[in-house]
Amino acid sequence: xxxxxxxxxxxxxxxxxxxxxxxxxxxxxxxxxxxxxxxxxxxxxxxxxxxxxxxxxxxxxxxxxxxxxxxxxxxxxxxxxxxxxxxxxxxxxxxxxxxxxxxxxxxxxxxxxxxxxxxxxxxxxxxxxxxxxxxxxxxxxxxxxxxxxxxxxxxxxxxxxxxxxxxxxxxxxxxxxxxxxxxxxxxxxxxxxxxxxxxxxxxxxxxxxxxxxxxxxxxxxxxxxxxxxxxxxxxxxxxxxxxxxxxxxxxxxxxxxxxxxxxxxxxxxxxxxxxxxxxxxxxxxxxxxxxxxxxxxxxxxxxxxxxxxxxxxxxxxxxxxxxxxxxxxxxxxxxxx
Amino acid sequence: xxxxxxxxxxxxxxxxxxxxxxxxxxxxxxxxxxxxxxxxxxxxxxxxxxxxxxxxxxxxxxxxxxxxxxxxxxxxxxxxxxxxxxxxxxxxxxxxxxxxxxxxxxxxxxxxxxxxxxxxxxxxxxxxxxxxxxxxxxxxxxxxxxxxxxxxxxxxxxxxxxxxxxxxxxxxxxxxxxxxxxxxxxxxxxxxxxxxxxxxxxxxxxxxxxxxxxxxxxxxxxxxxxxxxxxxxxxxxxxxxxxxxxxxxxxxxxxxxxxxxxxxxxxxxxxxxxxxxxxxxxxxxxxxxxxxxxxxxxxxxxxxxxxxxxxxxxxxxxxxxxxxxxxxxxxxxxxxx
Numbered sequence: 001x002x003x004x005x006x007x008x009x010x011x012x013x014x015x016x017x018x019x020x021x022x023x024x025x026x027x028x029x030x031x032x033x034x035x036x037x038x039x040x041x042x043x044x045x046x047x048x049x050x051x052x053x054x055x056x057x058x059x060x061x062x063x064x065x066x067x068x069x070x071x072x073x074x075x076x077x078x079x080x081x082x083x084x085x086x087x088x089x090x091x092x093x094x095x096x097x098x099x100x101x102x103x104x105x106x107x108x109x110x111x112x113x114x115x116x117x118x119x120x121x122x123x124x125x126x127x128x129x130x131x132x133x134x135x136x137x138x139x140x141x142x143x144x145x146x147x148x149x150x151x152x153x154x155x156x157x158x159x160x161x162x163x164x165x166x167x168x169x170x171x172x173x174x175x176x177x178x179x180x181x182x183x184x185x186x187x188x189x190x191x192x193x194x195x196x197x198x199x200x201x202x203x204x205x206x207x208x209x210x211x212x213x214x215x216x217x218x219x220x221x222x223x224x225x226x227x228x229x230x231x232x233x234x235x236x237x238x239x240x241x242x243x244x245x246x247x248x249x250x251x252x253x254x255x256x257x258x259x260x261x262x263x264x265x266x267x268x269x270x271x272x273x274x275x276x277x278x279x280x281x282x283x284x285x286x287x288x289x290x291x292x293x294x295x296x297x298x299x300x301x302x303x304x305x306x307x308x309x310x311x312x313x314x315x316x317x318x319x320x321x322x323x324x325x326x327x328x329x330x331x332x333x334x335x336x337x
Numbered sequence: 338x339x340x341x342x343x344x345x346x347x348x349x350x351x352x353x354x355x356x357x358x359x360x361x362x363x364x365x366x367x368x369x370x371x372x373x374x375x376x377x378x379x380x381x382x383x384x385x386x387x388x389x390x391x392x393x394x395x396x397x398x399x400x401x402x403x404x405x406x407x408x409x410x411x412x413x414x415x416x417x418x419x420x421x422x423x424x425x426x427x428x429x430x431x432x433x434x435x436x437x438x439x440x441x442x443x444x445x446x447x448x449x450x451x452x453x454x455x456x457x458x459x460x461x462x463x464x465x466x467x468x469x470x471x472x473x474x475x476x477x478x479x480x481x482x483x484x485x486x487x488x489x490x491x492x493x494x495x496x497x498x499x500x501x502x503x504x505x506x507x508x509x510x511x512x513x514x515x516x517x518x519x520x521x522x523x524x525x526x527x528x529x530x531x532x533x534x535x536x537x538x539x540x541x542x543x544x545x546x547x548x549x550x551x552x553x554x555x556x557x558x559x560x561x562x563x564x565x566x567x568x569x570x571x572x573x574x575x576x577x578x579x580x581x582x583x584x585x586x587x588x589x590x591x592x593x594x595x596x597x598x599x600x601x602x603x604x605x606x607x608x609x610x611x612x613x614x615x616x617x618x619x620x621x622x623x624x625x626x627x628x629x630x631x632x633x634x635x636x637x638x639x640x641x642x643x644x645x646x647x648x649x650x651x652x653x654x655x656x657x658x659x660x661x662x663x664x665x666x667x668x669x670x671x672x673x674x
Binding site: 011014015016018019020021040041043044045046048049050051052053054056057058060062082083085086088092096097098127128132137138140143145147149150152219220222223224225228232269326327328329333334335336 | 352353355357380385387392557569573606671
């Protein structure tokens with residue numbers, strides 16, 4: 001437990017003086033310790049060579065803790081995954097807190113612990129950071145921004161422009177878990193079963209495959225869900241995505257909870273799966289590679305790319321009907337990540 | 338003016354669906370346009386070679402607009418300056434918004450305009466971003482995080498470890514302006530004169546000098562002011578900093594306003610000056626180089642490094658007395674940046 005002069009976060013801890021230094025030393029450096037961060041400069045010095053990916057995300061999820069994850073784990077995985085989607089090994093992360101005055105120090109410590117654990121297990125170095133405190137009521141508990149730098153290891157650019165008709169669309173795991181987990185916890189919903197967020201870092205699942213089979217494009221279907229991500233891809237390559245409902249990897253619990261709430265799993269945010277597109281001839285190998293990793297055991301080929309109305313996504317339902325799957329208009333679920 | 342379906346920011350604009358895409362296209366891409374950002378991937382692809390600096394800062398300043406700047410200008414300059422302090426040319430910036438539901442779209446547009454102008458004038462590319470909306474009351478209007486990557490051009494590491502006794506301490510411009518400007522605007526104080534924030538990007542002032550004269554260390558005295566920064570430096574090099582009060586660059590207005598409020602200018606945040614340390618024999622040349630640039634016209638040699646009590650900062654007052662200048666304990670001024 002950190003030796004601070006209060007067990008609640010004080011405004012003065014964000015004001016650049018001795019209390020902020022104490023907080024940084026007692027809480028952040030102890031848990032996130034690495035030589036670059038310990039320099040305590042305003043910037044980190046890194047030696048980088050070659051093609052890099054750079055990404056940022058702010059995390060405002062509410063509640064802060066939910067089955068399968070918390071804002072800290074999410075903040076590491078979310079930015080790491082954005083780098084992985086470009087075929088990059090996440091290497092360095094920045095970490096910036098905005099904290100509400102009066103937050104329990106113990107809560108902050110739990111979050112920093114979670115960040116530390118996830119960064120370690122994903123072999124990402126947290127090399128620079130920032131800590132701001134705002135007065136009570138000026139933010140809801142804690143917001144975290146992470147920005148990341150990754151080394152691109154994919155030989156070819158993973159670009160929607162390389163997508164062609166007949167390419168296969170793979171989803172690497174069960175859909176709809178993260179959004180439902182957060183929503184159930186926030187609203188105190190009891191479905192009679194527990195839905196765990198899929199929150200996970202995807203580098204170890206996806207990056208080794210890039211060296212073995214050619215993947216054309218990857219994107220993690222976070223806010224807006226699989227349907228929105230597929231629409232983004234369809235727009236970017238001006239081709240049609242045809243999805244077979246019966247092939248979608250979705251648990252019976254997520255299906256049931258989605259039906260109860262009137263939300264389609266295809267529109268629910270995920271934090272530990274990817275949409276992967278590859279040539280039809282490579283799809284079997286990609287799938288078998290995915291299934292070797294615990295995070296890819298439920299991977300499925302869910303559909304294929306077609307010529308046709310530019311930018312559209314078509315869902316072929318279990319009943320055989322076809323319907324247009326629009327992009328989410330975004331009303332459903334605020335503060336899911 | 339952007340063609341959005343509302344003149345107030347809606348929760349749905351942060352939820353990853355079509356309204357968020359429209360916002361990104363209509364507001365952000367239009368104003369910040371560059372080819373990397375226009376790819377609309379979750380990460381940016383960059384080719385980087387060699388020693389780089391990486392930094393992050395979240396900006397929560399209140400009010401959002403103040404004499405001499407606004408949260409947008411601050412968000413670009415603040416992170417850029419952190420890179421410059423390591424001798425790096427700021428090249429790439431990420432930009433992440435957390436916006437309160439109901440914020441005037443026109444206000445957001447003014448802020449994005451300011452970001453765009455400052456990034457252009459500082460020749461920094463905004464290459465990746467994020468946009469979150471939280472419900473009314475969950476944040477105070479708008480918070481911005483920027484993270485930056487810069488190419489280190491300094492030949493030697495700018496490190497406090499290279500500081501030696503007799504080295505000179507230079508301050509590049511008038512102190513205390515930013516904090517007082519924000520505070521006066523926030524509290525509606527009328528001093529009978531206007532104090533403008535010094536908010537500015539320091540790259541053009543400082544980076545060219547690094548190629549001409551050897552600078553040992555630089556840091557921008559933001560939160561906690563010059564006194565806190567000098568204490569950080571003194572601790573890092575285990576030497577004493579002796580400052581001559583009569584040499585401090587401070588305007589009569591800042592002096593008067595500080596006296597009225599009972600705040601010493603040495604503890605007030607700055608956003609457009611640096612503390613620069615160099616060998617005594619180089620100080621004259623550093624000073625004359627600084628004075629050639631509009632941002633350095635008021636640069637002064639304010640003191641020197643001494644053997645002595647490790648970690649201390651001594652102020653020699655105008656009256657000839659010496660007193661210990663402690664690090665700010667941080668009570669004074671929240672949300673100054």
